[in-house]
Amino acid sequence: MGLRIDINEVEKALQNLLAELRKQKGDVIEMEPVDYYWSIDRDELYNPYNDPTHLTLGQLTDDLEEIKKLADSGAAPVAQDLVKISSILAALGHKTVW
Amino acid sequence: MGLILNRKGVAVKPLLFTLLLVTAFWLLKTAFSQVSTGSMILSMTTLETVEQILEQVKEENSEASSRGSGKKKPSIKEEIEHAKGRLSKSEYKAAKSNYKRMVEHVDKLEKYKQNPLKYDNLGLLKNAPSEQVKQKIIESRIAHLEKEIQTFYTNIIKIIN
Numbered sequence: 001m002g003l004r005i006d007i008n009e010v011e012k013a014l015q016n017l018l019a020e021l022r023k024q025k026g027d028v029i030e031m032e033p034v035d036y037y038w039s040i041d042r043d044e045l046y047n048p049y050n051d052p053t054h055l056t057l058g059q060l061t062d063d064l065e066e067i068k069k070l071a072d073s074g075a076a077p078v079a080q081d082l083v084k085i086s087s088i089l090a091a092l093g094h095k096t097v098w
Numbered sequence: 099m100g101l102i103l104n105r106k107g108v109a110v111k112p113l114l115f116t117l118l119l120v121t122a123f124w125l126l127k128t129a130f131s132q133v134s135t136g137s138m139i140l141s142m143t144t145l146e147t148v149e150q151i152l153e154q155v156k157e158e159n160s161e162a163s164s165r166g167s168g169k170k171k172p173s174i175k176e177e178i179e180h181a182k183g184r185l186s187k188s189e190y191k192a193a194k195s196n197y198k199r200m201v202e203h204v205d206k207l208e209k210y211k212q213n214p215l216k217y218d219n220l221g222l223l224k225n226a227p228s229e230q231v232k233q234k235i236i237e238s239r240i241a242h243l244e245k246e247i248q249t250f251y252t253n254i255i256k257i258i259n
Contacts, residue, residue, distance in 0.1 A: 056242035076195035
């Protein structure tokens with residue numbers, strides 16, 4: 001049986017989460033200098049039977065730039081944008097306390 | 099039974115032959131149109147390595163390519179256009195968007211390779227504890243951009259196949 005994800009639930013949860021984050025921390029959040037982060041190859045990421053071996057470095061400032069393009073110009077979103085935005089959400093989760 | 103066939107043989111044989119010809123012609127025509135629209139291509143020839151993908155994207159977006167000189171195999175862009183007829187509107191849009199993003203990322207990778215420090219937005223590379231660590235960051239960043247390009251490409255293949 002595969003994992004079942006209800007997009008409506010994810011959307012509602014994200015809305016609630018971001019609304020609370022905005023209430024707690026404001027519209028713009030300044031974080032300690034974090035930019036590069038380790039990223040696991042997608043073929044290895046969901047394989048619990050082997051240790052990941054292919055690590056690469058993502059860059060939050062680069063991800064933010066891509067997301068900004070998406071927000072500003074209405075460029076057509078693609079699946080990979082979910083990965084980029086998840087890195088930003090992860091950084092917000094790891095680096096803010098509330 | 100044999101008598102009936104014998105009696106009508108003169109009329110039935112040409113009729114069957116004509117029918118056979120029409121069917122064969124229709125089958126050939128269908129097959130030809132499927133090949134020309136690309137719908138019979140069940141899987142386009144996938145590029146094996148990121149180097150091949152980079153080379154292909156650069157080639158098809160270079161000036162020489164846009165002039166149409168000496169192209170042998172269909173470009174990724176052409177493969178997407180060939181597949182258009184059998185894709186839904188949203189699949190076609192997704193394939194095109196992934197292609198656009200892949201091209202942008204190829205350009206981003208090239209620029210990064212030329213000057214990694216220019217893209218060190220918060221100065222963490224510049225302040226790396228050693229030259230070895232600095233080099234590792236650059237290599238891992240290049241590997242990441244290459245992986246992203248490969249992902250865009252793989253997604254295009256999955257969508258159009």
